[in-house]
Amino acid sequence: MNYWLVKTEPESYSLEDLEAKGEEIWDGVRNYQARNFMEKMNPGDLVFVYHSGKQKSMVGLAEVSSAPFPDPKAKEDEKWLAVHLTYMQHLVNPLPLAAIKASPDLQNLLLLKQSRLSVMSVDPLDAALLLKMTRS
């Protein structure tokens, strides 16, 4: 199983929106590094959902519920990808960015290293620690 983290601005699309809908197509990603991660997604993979902007906290969990497929919104000659994500839960304890920054064990999270990346992988050990910290 692989672990991922997706960022979203709650003002445009929030975890609550995902919860209400149950499953959502995660499209519109227009960054090559992010696409390369999406390419490796498999159904059943766990996805941490992070709210950027005012909240800047990890707020929930979702599950990859499809194989990656061509982004239907992409132009015909472009090879962008989308996946389906299914809502799992809100975290018992949302994890603020400040707490992540303050944790010596989480310093190699791509979230901290590449602030603009919107889809990224999470190391299994980091994922286990995150799950522990959020008691989910």
Added chain:
DNA sequence: GCCAACGTTGGC
């Protein structure tokens, strides 16, 4: 509101 990081665009 500002700025750092970084991706993209276009002139050369």
Added chain:
DNA sequence: GCCAACGTTGGC
């Protein structure tokens, strides 16, 4: 192919 200019993201 380089690089300056510009736009966007996201934290502060």
